[in-house]
Amino acid sequence: MIDDNYRQRGLRNNLVKKLRLKGILDENVLNAIGKVPRHAFFDNALLSHAYEDKAFPIGEGQTISQPYTVAFQSEKLEIKPGDKVLEIGTGSGYQAAVLLELGAKVYTIEFQKKLYEHTKDFLPQLGYKPFFFFGDGSKGIPAKAPYNKIIVTAGAPIVPTALTDQLSEGGILIIPVGDRAKQQMVRIKKQNGKLLKETYDDFAFVPLLGEQGWRNA
Ligand code: SAH
Numbered sequence: 001m002i003d004d005n006y007r008q009r010g011l012r013n014n015l016v017k018k019l020r021l022k023g024i025l026d027e028n029v030l031n032a033i034g035k036v037p038r039h040a041f042f043d044n045a046l047l048s049h050a051y052e053d054k055a056f057p058i059g060e061g062q063t064i065s066q067p068y069t070v071a072f073q074s075e076k077l078e079i080k081p082g083d084k085v086l087e088i089g090t091g092s093g094y095q096a097a098v099l100l101e102l103g104a105k106v107y108t109i110e111f112q113k114k115l116y117e118h119t120k121d122f123l124p125q126l127g128y129k130p131f132f133f134f135g136d137g138s139k140g141i142p143a144k145a146p147y148n149k150i151i152v153t154a155g156a157p158i159v160p161t162a163l164t165d166q167l168s169e170g171g172i173l174i175i176p177v178g179d180r181a182k183q184q185m186v187r188i189k190k191q192n193g194k195l196l197k198e199t200y201d202d203f204a205f206v207p208l209l210g211e212q213g214w215r216n217a
Contacts, residue, residue: 002126004039004040008039012051016034019053022053022068024071024072028079031101033067033070053066058091063206064092065091065094065153065205073151074099074151079102080103082105083104083105084149085104085106085151086108086137086166089137090116091119093119095151096128097123108130108132109132109133109135110134138156138209138212146168147167147171149172150163151173152173152208154206154209155182155203155204156175157178157179160212161212163175167190169190172190173187174187178202184203185200186199
């Protein structure tokens with residue numbers, strides 16, 4: 001069991017307040033962020049940073065996303081309990097934990113073997129049990145499709161057609177698209193078989209690798 005004491009809960013409540021001030025309005029998303037013990041994802045040396053609104057290194061050259069980014073993408077997905085969600089880029093598992101707190105059924109895929117193995121072992125210890133997959137998520141997971149919602153947590157050069165193909169009718173895809181340094185958040189809704197696109201602010205993610213991502217790392 002992890003230690004989740006009053007101090008950590010206090011820091012987490014402050015983080016939730018900060019996210020509200022930054023424009024996150026969805027109470028379900030704020031509640032979910034308020035529940036996930038983010039400090040459990042951090043090494044001891046970095047523990048004091050767990051409830052800052054910042055991204056942090058988690059090993060294998062990868063990062064745990066900034067809470068604001070996690071909240072923003074989660075809000076735009078309009079998660080309803082029971083939604084089947086595909087996440088590309090498991091990383092630390094923090095975003096997957098937030099989606100599970102929102103009541104989603106989560107399929108998450110990671111391209112780095114060590115990270116996949118670490119998170120597959122670690123996340124269930126916190127009580128979070130998505131379905132874990134190892135491989136190139138830029139192609140989605142066709143065998144488990146369709147999905148009500150798809151979230152890409154790495155920066156893509158294009159919107160992979162594999163992902164829009166795997167969205168169910170009424171489904172939503174949220175994906176950062178741009179160059180390697182910065183990306184614009186893009187939301188695509190499938191309505192009557194048509195793809196409706198909305199764009200939001202800029203973010204900075206690590207690159208999406210693979211066939212429909214940046215091919216050379
Ligand atoms: N969702 C994560 C953020 C991880 S950072 C969290 O909450 O912590 C992005 C992750 O995407 C990295 O772990 C990286 O290895 C992974 N990634 C990059 N390209 C990928 C691909 N084609 N398929 C699956 N994962 C990929």
